[in-house]
Amino acid sequence: MCEMNSVGNVPSSILVTGGCGFIGTSLISALLKMSPDLHIRVLDNLSTGSEQDLAGVAIFSRLSVDAAADAQSGVVFIQGDIRDADIAMKSAQGVDCVVHLAANTGVGPSVDDPRLDMDCNVIGTFNMLEAARVNGVRKFIFASSGAPAGEVEPPIHEELPPHPVSPYGASKLAGEGYCSAYYRTFGINTVCLRFGNVYGPRSKRKASVVAKFIRQALHDDVCVIYGDGTQTRDFLYIDDLVQAVVLAIGGSVGGETFQIATGMERTVGEVANIIAKALVRRGVEMQIRHDSPRLGDVKRNFSDTSKAAHMLDWRSQMEVPEGIERTLDWFLGQT
Template sequence: MRIIVTGAAGFIGSHLCERLLKEKENVVIGIDGFIDPALKPIKQRNLGNLLNHPRFQFLNKNLLELDWSKVLAKDDVIFHLAAVPGVRSSWGNNFRLYVENNILVTQRLLEACKTIPIKKLIYASTSSVYGEKIGRVSEDSVPFPLSPYGVTKLTGEYLCKVYSENDGIPITMLRYFTVYGPRQRSDMAFHKFIACIIKKKPIPIYGDGKQTRDFTYIGDCVEGTVSVLHADHVIGETINIGGKERKSILEVVEILEEITGQKTSLDFIGKPRGEPRHTWADITKAEKLLHYSPTVSLKEGLQYELKDLLDLYKEV
């Protein structure tokens, strides 16, 4: 199977490519524009296990400039993960980057898919589209994003629905809930926390630390994502990909103290803007359609991430 992965050098994208290549019938074309030069060394590290693989081809191309007619072929499967991530950085002048890389890039890809009969397009969305909800959140909950980032990802979803309805593009949308694990971005909470422990600095905590998240280990997230390849009855569906455990930020810090054997100090830095107090995924639909069942506990996943970051900070 010929598979295209956009955002292939990113956190989730690189893991996804590695998992897809474990199936010997797959050929993977990874695309990443390295749009933030500061992240280039990290993205090159992410690609370390991929670049010499005989069934992997990497295109270092900006998706705003890519000529899709030279890349797409009949019966391709596309995993569209490329986006500018992050809630806190999506305000102000930065919003232009989110519009270009989350909305315009998606629209250009969908336009290209109008004329080439692809097999499936899987659009990676986010729990940020839901906003503040109470209890487990199912896919039929009315979206109400609290940040510009969430708005751009929801706009991408709506674009997918428009092109699916009008042009018959076979699209499945996945909403990821707080993915973590090895190679997690440096702006994300667990990476920050572990880096502070390694460097013996106070851990920055937004708000009171009692906010909770549905944490999804990267391996579970990728298994759920890959399962769309082989699943029937998923075209046109929106599906939550959540984790095995839901914890507060303070509970996460306690787990990190346990596995590192180090007591930490906390630096409470004020309420975050544009973030819900709680997230909690209803994964009933994923269980039914994708046979999805997350298996990695938060403690186990944090141990994997700690090992990766210890290696990373030895290198720098």
């Protein structure tokens, strides 16, 4: 397991939106290991994660948003939606930091329903930023993506002019824009983290490549690669991502955007083969077929992470083959 560094400046009270999901539960687990007395408020509509997922990493109380606003200790869960401005406002009362993970994620869903994607990722993010402003929250961490950059010659870095291809990229770019405005106008220390293609334990419901292929193979379903498999992504292990979020929470940086990835370009076909070989060693055959490329997908995507290394003192540690082995072990342990 990657070692989680201790960060002394982590605030005592944190709101995590989307905290029942894959990244949220992984972050909460790491934060509580660092500081068991931390007050964590979780806002989630349970569209993807579940209370059982949260219970796997924390003992929590389920409260109404009004009751949760008065809670000052322990882990508290609020079932609610970031698109509801009143719930967003009340959920941020009395916290020191908002980690905004809740979103409509992925290119495919945004192409299928662009309006839903906009409602969640633009209106929802605006609601949380406005809640932070009104409630005097000084730190706001925004989960973004490489998608705002669009079809550009990689490696992607923070100074590239954005040209999003998908509605998802456009909605995340809007979130980044509002974070910039709320830093420069209202003084909230916003930090936008552009996550790579995240994988790892607890990703049982994630729809991206690694988790989807493992899930399909273990159910004896055919794994579909859209296109010829030469499209590239930057695959980031969950522990490395969580460490970046923790450093952003505890650091003094504000008004910045960071690429959080490995800086390594791997094709989807290559990663599928790594998964297939790891499955064979466990007695499982993986069936692969190719289908037409998806609308909104970019051909190449990997990141230059030098800014995060310089300003956050963050670097990824996990190599993809080892990360996939650990992810597979977790999936097999769930069956």
